[in-house]
Amino acid sequence: MTAAIEVRAVEKRFGNVGIIRDLNLSIAQGERHAIIGPNGAGKSTTFNLISGHIKPTSGEVRLNGDVISGLQPFEINRRGLSRSFQVTNVFARMTVWENVRSAVLWATGHRYAFWKNVDSLPEVRERTARILEDIHLTHRRDVPAGLLTYAEQRELEIGITIAGGATVVMLDEPTAGMSHAETERAVSLIRRLTEGRTLVIVEHDMSVVFGLADRISVLVYGHIIASGTPEEIRRDPKVREAYLGEEAH
Amino acid sequence: MTTATTSVSGPAANAAGENLRFYGVWLAGVIVLIVLPLVFSSGGSLTSFSLIGIAIVFALSYNILLGQTGLLSFGHAVHYGLGGFTACHVMNAIVSHGWPIPLPFIPLFGGLGGLGFAILVGWLMTKRAGTVFAMISLGIGELVASSSLILRSVFGGEAGITTDRTALPRMFGWTFGPQIQVYYLIAFWLVVSAIAMYALTRTPLGRISNAVRDNPERVQFIGYDPHVVRYLAYCFAGFFAGIAGGLAAISFEIANSAYLGAIQSGLVLFATFIGGTAYFFGPILGAILVTYLQLGLTSVTSVWQLYFGIIFIGIVMFSPGGIAGLVMMHRPLLRAGSLWTVIPSYLVAIVPTVALACGVILVIETIARHSGGEASAINLFGIAFNPKSPATWIAAAVLVAGGFVIARLTWRRVGEAWDRAATVARDRGYLA
Amino acid sequence: METGALPRIVHEYAVLELIVISILNGVLFGMLLFLLSSGLTVIFSMMGVLNFAHASFYMLGAFFGFQLTKWIGFWPAFVLAPLLVGAIGMAVERYGLRNTHKHGHVAELLLTFGLAFAIEEIVAMIWGRSPVDYRVPALLDFPAFTIFSTNYPAYKIFMLAVSVVIFVALLLVLRRTRVGLIVQAALTHPHMVGHLGHNVGRVFMVVFGVGSALAGLAGVIAGPALVTQSDMAAALGPILFVVIVFGGLGSLPGAFVASLVIGLVQTFAVALNGSLASVFGPLDAAGGPSALSDIWNVTIAQVAPIIPYLLLVIILIVRPMGLMGTRES
């Protein structure tokens, strides 16, 4: 079976600073894959490279076997890859309902239609309602997204990301800044919503990572130094030295 | 959980009522349009109403760009003007070829003229949003305005292209000679265009336009190409601006290069922004106000455009939501029943504000008369001021300085009262 | 043979003369444009605000220059008027833009748009709508040199000298001073401006003031040579925006090159009287007036006003970032 995401020898330079160096990563279909690493390691940059937000200097990225590096983000999204952002990135002046609905429209095939009334599309309405229910924001449906609390915005961010029904979902630090209880709720939410899909997640909270991931990759200075099951990563001496050692104190 | 269920079932239960209100507002608008010329039937007011109708269509079309898609255009009049020229040429062609197309269909051709140019240049223009788009729209506007003076055979040079609306085939026996018939024609197209533009905001494209306005980056990650969205919005805006231009061509029986110039582009921006871009009815208010001021002020003062500029700057600085935003701000307070606590502070603040405004008007009029070399008295609310008398200057200085200082204090009080009222509204769940 | 050669030589001299004079005038116009576009570019890069009223500050410079010249003579005016304009610019930043900043860039742009509109009306109210009699100072009112048959005025040489001096001074300030380094950092890393520290407001105000003062200076020196009139800002403003979009928004070298290109192209276009008809012969007369015959018969000089905008369209097709731009928006 072809891998869901295959990153081959990707380099990314900003000016003459190499931020990502010889990045190789393979994520199988249906796998829950966590990327961890210290601040500034290039995790978000990796997300940007895969999702088409920035173009690699060299190397290629494949989605379900097809080369996607060089495509526009919306083309990649239409092929079934969806991502969230580390810094909340929603439609601030639109209501919660409209935020989620916007993310549903393309996937339900309504595209740029200007001859349909958006309020009388039953499948759009049902799907939007279901996702709002899932992310526990039904009671806030008519509130502009910019006025939500921080934790609510993070949940909305997840909702927008999964609304299109993408088969590959990438979440960049979804629980950052949440309280313990909020984190727990978010993790069970993520677990439920990505059932049967491929998940790539960046996370600093080790309990989340080890509780959720099937496999983990450790990124340090733009290079993956280890990749494996949580058990393997826990035991890997390189990882302990470069990363987990820091976490410990 | 109980609050969640109640507030969800709330809108559903209210849906019928909401619907009724919604159609009621539109129906009321149509009735007003029908009755208006029966109440104010003088030729002057009919012309004013016609102008206002055209301005509303134009401003609504502009808001497809500014309010809906977040595109600030400094050259929207290009589509208005080209719509007007297209309409004139089509009318002349109909007359000379004897085609059986009656006048009421002409605005459609105007719309196609505006749309055609939008299709042509829009793709290039909407590649980028923000400041770059603003600058490019200005450049294209200047390009077309200057070219129109070169292509004399198409645009008729300085004189423009004239036409005769009564020479077209009749419909329902109407000649469209009398202004009242033209008024009803404009009113008809106003209603049709407004409904169409409102409907557009309720389509997938309309909703995604808002998303592009709020966050063009994120839109790319939910499957949409923001460039395509902007382009389509631009085409629709061009189409409806063209309809407005076609209506203007019918009303004036002429199209000239002033139609597509920078001033016309600036006026529609003023009208839309002053009215408020965040609500569909905002540009309608703005178009009514700006056209009315334009007609009213020109006869009262020689420097009416300066007042426009000042009003515009005031709105940008103190109420960027425009008049509509200002009105709608009060809705949650009204519902929560805490609005009345703010009103007294308003009443107090209005006095020094009006004094300040009077002072500014006195200063401007005095200077204008001084450099214009005329000495006619300044008539302010029935009081005559002699622009040459030091008493006037002192009055102006006192009004400006005193008004400014006191207005600042009183508006701070309004702010405090407002915060208290908003807290009440928030507690009662009417404000997020 | 003999009789035909002389006119040809005369003609060639005339062409040469036209070229030399046009290059001089073109560079001069280009340098003036750069005096304006440099300030506009730096302000845009640092604050993200495209100052629509920049050309209005140029106009204020010209009118202040005119008025002060009348009261106290040209040379004091030459110093005072730009300072006055700079002070107005600082006030606009401090009391206008800073308060509007929270409403976003569109609101800021609209504020400067309203200002441009209001300034034009105020100028028209005070000085009228027809050109004022702003004369070249007597000290510089003589021909500097004669090329072929044309006297080149000393005042234009003075203008050129002033703009070159300012250009060099700007370079030195950018390269050698603290504020210059901050500005440079802002040009390359616009998102870092926020980290300038607590006096970021002061830096903005000073930069805005200096940019406005430069525009004012351009107005003071250009006023006597060009026409000082209440519509001069509206006429120059759009060209200024073409310059900075053409050069690449936020790029100072781009603004410099674009200023010179547009200055030269405009000047040459105005000087040329040729049309397609004069090159290829008249169009078949049977057609009567049409769009084609309009284009065929129009002279390059008549097209001059639209040439900058045509350049804008071309650059957008070929290189949407502008000549030297690197930034998306």
Ligand SMILES: Nc1ncnc2c1ncn2[C@@H]1O[C@H](COP(=O)(O)OP(=O)(O)OP(=O)(O)O)[C@@H](O)[C@H]1O
């Ligand atoms: N557009 C850019 N231009 C220049 N440098 C950049 C750019 N984007 C990211 N970088 C740099 O690349 C490095 C990696 O950044 P990235 O955001 O990918 O780190 P990260 O692993 O996600 O860190 P964190 O855990 O803090 O989110 C950082 O040093 C950052 O400064």
Ligand SMILES: [Mg+2]
């Ligand atoms: Mg990151």
